[in-house]
Amino acid sequence: MKILVVHNRYRSEQPSGEDNVVDQEVALLREAGHVVDRFERRSDDIADFSLPRKALVPLGVPWNPAARVALTTRLRQDRPDVVHVHNTFPLLSASVLDACRAADVPVVATLHNYTQVCPSGTLYRDGAVCTSCVGRLPLPAVRHGCYRGSSLATVPLALNLVANQRRWWSSVSRFLCISDAQRQTLIANGMPTDKLYVKYNFVPDTDVRRTGSGEHLLYLGRLTVEKGVRLLMAAWDRIAASGGLGVPLVIAGAGPLADDVSTWAATRRDVRFIGRLDKQTCQATVARSVAVVVPSEWLETFGLVVVEAMAAGVPAVVAGHSSLAELVTDGVTGLTHTPGDAASLAAALGRVVRTPASLGHAARERYEREFTRSVGLTNLLKHYRHVIEGERLGAHPVR
Incomplete structure (x- = not known):
């Protein structure tokens, strides 16, 4: 052809x-x-x-x-x-x-x-x-x-x-x-x-997959309002006020809100802002995650980071609308939260750090069925x- x-x-x-x-x-x-x-x-x-x-x-x-x-x-x-x-x-x-x-x-x-x-x-x-x-x-x-x-x-x-x-x-x-x-x-x-x-x-397969329960929660993407970055910051402030989750939040990416995120993260011991990552570092960071977080407020047409996490055997916490709810089956391959609701997102993040490894296994299985080369x-x-x-x-x- x-x-x-x-x-x-x-x-x-x-x-x-x-x-x-x-x-x-x-x-x-x-x-x-x-x-x-x-x-x-x-x-x-x-x-x-x-x-x-x-x-x-x-x-x-x-x-x-x-x-x-x-x-x-x-x-x-x-x-x-x-x-x-x-x-x-x-x-x-x-x-x-x-x-x-x-x-x-x-x-x-x-x-x-x-x-x-x-x-x-x-x-x-x-x-x-x-x-x-x-x-x-x-x-x-x-x-x-x-x-x-x-x-x-x-x-x-x-x-x-x-x-x-x-x-x-x-x-x-x-x-x-x-x-x-x-x-x-x-x-x-x-x-x-x-x-x-x-x-x-x-999404191309990866040899770098999660082997334990994960070290951090990860936001990986553009730092813009519609991607839910401010919502994530508000949810994390709620979590911190109630004693934290025992794992840090890592934010990777670039965009118009980068300065705001950097300033916010600098004042918190349980948040790390690491900017834009190269491909290898990105894969390794995803594979070390408890879950990736995708709190988008706009109607996402797909969710590459969600499927990249699936390939690594990592579940996702996503807004429960648009393609995100299509990619993530709540309680099976990840968790969903009420779109635009900081309290709901905070609750979902609290739940995901307590979930069994079966979420990641199920996410990997769906990747193999639907998203391989x-x-x-x-x-x-x-x-x-x-x-x-x-x-x-x-x-x-x-x-």
Whole structure:
């Protein structure tokens, strides 16, 4: 099979699990003997653009004719069987779909977030789930500056949604959602049911697994409000006030709240803030955990850290909504807490340090059933073959 992967890589100072997923899928397909090429742009390159070219970047968010021309040339040269689109913001745009349509190459697109129905892709604003822009002109997103807190910066994303939503829905043969919770949310917000399928992300196995009961509770991820970092801090303050749990809280990651977390942790003997970790240190830190903590307040589309913990035989304590409740079966592979409730989170953390090792064993067993590389390869090829066969039989997407 010949596959062309289309992706706009994220900025290096904001490491993205999406980039990792793309890289791992490409490597997996190549190892299985398939020919995989990439058509990529890198957001890091914007820093080296001339000032006039930087000023033009927002104009290319809704439509980038140069990207369309470049992809048309690649498709003519390489003639892939299928194109797999991931992220197109900010340097590619929906113009790549027109190039694929003109070349009669079927398109599969993985939805890593909610950009099909929300300009910022999060369905989250001001500390709560938000659907103000769904099914209407996305003026609320502009008014509230949902992208980077800036109304001006949000305008190109709002225009992109208005101009290209129907183009996406008619040009893509199959959308791959990374959880059923995400799929159901997108359907509830207007996306075509018959185009949406679930394909979990896979996670490479690890030789570093938990052998004892664990040394610490671990938060590993971006340090942002929607990820529940402030909620975790409030819950831990409750725990400390009642005498503690006997194990420390370790917080690893980077983001806008890094300074707040560092200052807060410095005043507590049972909290360690260790910043961003490399891959090996990350695996070792996860494997030494009593549990990983994922208290997200937004509707997570997946939970890579949860599945990485499963691979290491480590349970998770998660907010009981969205994909997190789908990944963690309460009392079996981990524990859930009431989303946004510090007292509920504190109680769940107290329970998890007293739970038997069976939670970790069950988490590992589920990993082996649903999230391994072999399962991921089977699922990817199934979706590719479906759209390729549809193209051969003339079952083109509605234009």
